Amino acid sequence: MSLGELVLWGLVKFVAIVFGWVMLVATVLTYIERKQSAYVQNRIGPNRAWIGGKRFPLSATIGQILADAAKVLFKEDTEPPRGGNPILHQISPALAFIPALLMWIVIPFGPGPMPGAEGENWFLIADVNVGLLLMFAIMSVSVYGGVIGAWASNSGFSLLGGLRVGAQMISYEVTLGLNLVGIFMIFGSMRLNDIVWGQGDLAWGIVVQPVAFILFMVASIAETKRAPFDMPEAESELVAGYFTEFSSMRFAVFSLSEFIALIAVAAVGVTCFLGGWQIPWVDTPVDAAGVPVYGWITVAQVGIFLAKMIFLIWLQMQIRWTLPRFRYDQVMKLGWVYLLPLSLLNLFVTAIVMYLAR
Amino acid sequence: MDANYAPYVPVVIVTILVVGLAAVILLLNRMLGPRRPTNIKSIPFESGADPYSKPRTRMSVKFYMTAILFLVFDLEVVFIYPWASRYKAWLADDAFAPIAFGGMVLFVIIVTLGLLYEWKRGAMDWE
Structure with missing residues (x-):
């Protein structure tokens, strides 16, 4: 393969693997882990961020992930002490x-x-x-x-x-x-x-x-x-x-x-x-x-x-x-x-x- | 493109992309988030109390010992890698098999003796 093709396929594979799988699973895991720990410890866990307040399947999961991302993005970026x-x-x-x-x-x-x-x-x-x-x-x-x-x-x-x-x-x-x-x-x-x-x-x-x-x-x-x-x-x-x-x-x-x-x-x-x-x-x-x-x-x-x-x-x-x-x-x-x-x-x-x- | 270097082209591309991704995420927060530094915020967190002492003081020598041990053993692991990936091929060659086997046995024994020495000298005790 030529250099141009190598660069192109490198880009395509990076986007497919990193965004299509790794980042996706990592963000979902931030929710899953809190939920799983809640069930292990006999709690309910995060259950407030429903999309539009509607209780359809995965609504709480996606809502929580989006809410977390938005919250983290708009919080103060503090300097070190x-x-x-x-x-x-x-x-x-x-x-x-x-x-x-x-x-x-x-x-x-x-x-x-x-x-x-x-x-x-x-x-x-x-x-x-x-x-x-x-x-x-x-x-x-x-x-x-x-x-x-x-x-x-x-x-x-x-x-x-x-x-x-x-x-x-x-x-x-x-x-x-x-x-x-x-x-x-x-x-x-x-x-x-x-x-x-x-x-x-x-x-x-x-x-x-x-x-x-x-x-x-x-x-x-x-x-x-x-x-x-x-x-x-x-x-x-x-x-x-x-x-x-x-x-x-x-x-x-x-x-x-x-x-x-x-x-x-x-x-x-x-x-x-x-x-x-x-x-x-x-x-x-x-x-x-x-x-x-x-x-x-x-x-x-x-x-x-x-x-x-x-x-x-x-x-x-x-x-x-x-x-x-x-x-x-x-x-x-x-x-x-x-x-x-x-x-x-x-x-x-x-x-x-x-x-x-x- | 030389076949030996071709697999490393994606490594370079992905490295650049990942560095860019990290920069974008962190800079986005810098632009979107508020910035209101106060005097209280710039004190190191010590459970709400005033800082008790300077944090950057001397630390236990055990951490240096661990770092030195790591250098030695990680290098040894890297020495074992090329041998391990060729071992199966060497065993097929009857004349060379005893050398491939004996050489590594000797190496692993020396590594183990080194480990035992470190252990007896107390480099791994965290009391």
């Missing part, structure tokens, strides 16, 4: 938001060409051969948003939250990265499309790497800073942690990027461990060159990918509202003393088993 850094304070939400959205460029929503086959992949933005490495590189950058925002706020609660978010995210990133090594070894690639092609029938990542899946779930919840790992923003200790001094859209962008990161991590979990877009015992139709022939099966596959993703998001939310929060020293100890050696052991055992079974 005296002694803070206004410029850093302004750009730090963007620093959290940009990597969260960029993580989506390597996630395949539907079938691409078979491993080794030449062809265009229409269901992901950038078909990079080091896909997951690129994603981890982008994910590492998202630490800066919280840490810089906390520093720019010049507030005690913010700074403590910022220290916690920095230490926690870098600790769990090691485990998160090491868990996927077993997947790379078994499927022999770091390109997410190839990994999904290897998971036909029920040879899913969760079947061949069950320990890694559990470790991945724990580490991914810690990486997205959600309960029981939400020490950086523990409201009973630190008010709101690193975004205590943020208001209006700056605050909304922080919480939105948290939701986007949550969906992105769920998408990686589905791609690596739950078979991605593969439907068990349904073969993807391909032509002689190994490029998929698109049809109704493709539609079903994209649908099943989204369904699996929603399941993982639901699981993470249920965990959040079910389990109590850890103590901070317990979180750090869990990461370094239990999860990291366990994932090293998992890697070691996988290497031995693959060597003996060759």
